[in-house]
Amino acid sequence: xxxxxxxxxxxxxxxxxxxxxxxxxxxxxxxxxxxxxxxxxxxxxxxxxxxxxxxx
Ligand code: SF4
Ligand code: SF4
Numbered sequence: 001x002x003x004x005x006x007x008x009x010x011x012x013x014x015x016x017x018x019x020x021x022x023x024x025x026x027x028x029x030x031x032x033x034x035x036x037x038x039x040x041x042x043x044x045x046x047x048x049x050x051x052x053x054x055x056x
Pocket of ligand 2: 009011
């Protein structure tokens with residue numbers, strides 16, 4: 001299980017700063033999660049202002 005980031009991401013960067021395993025990086029149009037690295041902690045969902053990270 002891992003999280004993914006939906007299209008509603010506004011690229012604020014808050015999630016990347018809170019990810020304990022650095023699974024989140026800035027993509028061309030939004031931030032993205034490396035699902036092989038994500039440990040499903042939920043930090044990104046907790047800090048996102050628009051609720052973009054969801055459980056995949
Ligand atoms: Fe990182 Fe946790 Fe979000 Fe996975 S759920 S991308 S480990 S902050
Ligand atoms: Fe996108 Fe939410 Fe992460 Fe900000 S915290 S970069 S809006 S997913």
